[in-house]
Amino acid sequence: MAHNVLKTVALASGLTTTLLFAGVNPAFAMSPFQASYQFNYNGKNMGSATRTLSKSGNNWTYVFAAKAGAMASATETSHFSLNNSGDIVSNSFNRHSKILVHNNTMSIDFNPNAKTISGKKDKKTYSFDWKAGVLDELNAELQLREDLKSSGLKSNYLIADAKEVESRHFIKQGNETVKTSYGTFDTIKVVLKHSKPNRDTIFWLAPKLDYAPVKVTHQDGKTSYGLLLTGYKGTTN
Template sequence: MAVLQLKTLSLIAGVTSAVLLTGYSSQTLAMSPFQASYQFAYNGKNLGSATRTLSQSGNNWSYVFVAKAGGLASATETSKFSMNNNQIVSSSFSRTSKVLVHNNTMSIKFNPAAKTITTSKDKENRSFAWKAGVLDELNAELQIREDLKGSGLKSNYLLADANEIESRKFIKQGSEKIKTNYGTFDTVKVVMKHDKPGRETIFWLAPKLDYLPVKVTHQDKKSSYGLLLTSYKGMSK
């Protein structure tokens, strides 16, 4: 059970990082710091909480996702990057997770000068060729928001993980009104398709909160997981 909870926490953190939608933004707004809190549920039962925090120091940005499922499991993901003409330049990504007394770690270092990306996952090291515009699981979400408010979405986004660079695509499926503990929001519904059957991830993003995900669900065969917004501090329209 604890292992499933931990996988859920990391999965939701990662997949929420790359959301695709169109048509709601009426003006360009610069990216700004925020903090959002969520309720975490497994198979319809509330088991824990999660937070997303974006902070800034000059042109150095940090995006952190923290999730906890009681005293059994926890996960933290951190993305560090800079901005260049509204484009994210990835610097590093890390993930630490814990189930009871068992710890797991993963890190990515982006080195455009050397044209390499180096990764380390539970002491296994890899290196592969760097590509322009490559993102990590967290900052991809922020890049998509910037694109939506600017020149428009790309046909795909390149994301690095521990083993390779992957291309991600998402499908818009209309709009929906979502009720949360923080309020009710008009949202855009976006579905991420998975290669494996029986899996589906859905995001609901609120333009009023600068396209913040206010709800996320993931179905993996007979298991279901979800996040629902409970509080928010940051930009709103």
Template sequence: MAFKSFKTLSVIASVGTAVLFTGYSSQALAMTPFQASYQFAYNGKNLGSATRTLKKSGNTWNYVFAAKAGGIASATETSNFTFNNNQIQSSNFSRTSKILVHNNTMSIKFNPSAKTINTTKDKEQRSFAWKSGVLDELNAELQIREDLKNNGLKSQYWIADAKEVESRRFIKQGAEKVETKYGTFDTIKVVMKHDKPGRETIFWLSPKLDYLPVKVTHQDKKSSYGLLLTGYNGPQN
């Protein structure tokens, strides 16, 4: 079923620096609230829509990814974090999904003082040792965007999910022009490396839209998923 991979699409997150690309603005924008809308496709068929929304209240940031396909399925992911010295400090993350009458939930609580990361998936609980700079699957996209605007991508990113804290790599693969319903954009193409064979996630990030992902694709063996930008309200270069 397509919607079991909403969590992958949200990370897609999203990737080097802009000054390396001729014609791109070298001005780095500070992290700023925005909202973006997308068309969601499964195996080449458009099934629904999705949104990314970033808000700030005091020192806390709230990032939400929501997707739906009619009355059949829906999923929402929420990440709360703080942001200091160009580094995200994760606070908590949650995911809820519904396919017909079936509901699933997952949550992560980051406890830097106790040096633990606690997860709950449905009724199963786990606890992991703390990792410096650990991210969740949603705010990882924002950290990658900030790194691109500043000193370039890190060699690895520690990301927590329900079962583990694992290292992932994001590899820049040049520049491409992407057509969307919202317009045509010069983008940076970034691939997220998976350890499992038959899987590949690619992001196309627009420096003009503060490195927003304007297109995302994920291949999982014989199944494919995608997001394509349809609207945007936020900072632009």
């Protein structure tokens, strides 16, 4: 159960960008930040999680980490850069989860020069065609945020896993007020549409916190998972 909790929460994050180029309003620039969350399973608090975005020059690193006591943990890391239009260019992605003594790993390497993407899940390897604008499950959230700050959501987003590239659709569903232990925020509600029935992922993004997610929920049949903000360090508006 813990593995499913951590994997699903990580995928939900599964979830930029108008940078400081000449003539662009700095208020819309992607900025480093750190956010902390509690996450729950079927309404019960299971542990804590963090999102951390850092940069060195034009090299960016986004890390999601979750932990359920001593029983389970999961970490996702996305490395990327930004092109002249301020859009994300994916470089690599990896995930590591541990349930008691069992470890699971996944990695993706993006090679636009060779027009290929290489994936590895545990001991199985994959190779498939690279596509312009392809994202990973983690930095897709950042691209989504930056698009909301500038021109609005795209009709679809190309997201790679270890085996293939899939087109995913995000829908803006208005505004909601969300109360957290860190404060109450006006948010933009965005729903990720899944191909499977009875499955929904919803993000609540707070413009006051540079569109960082203050709440994330995932419903899969009768099972639910969620994140709720407990702390934030970074740009505020």
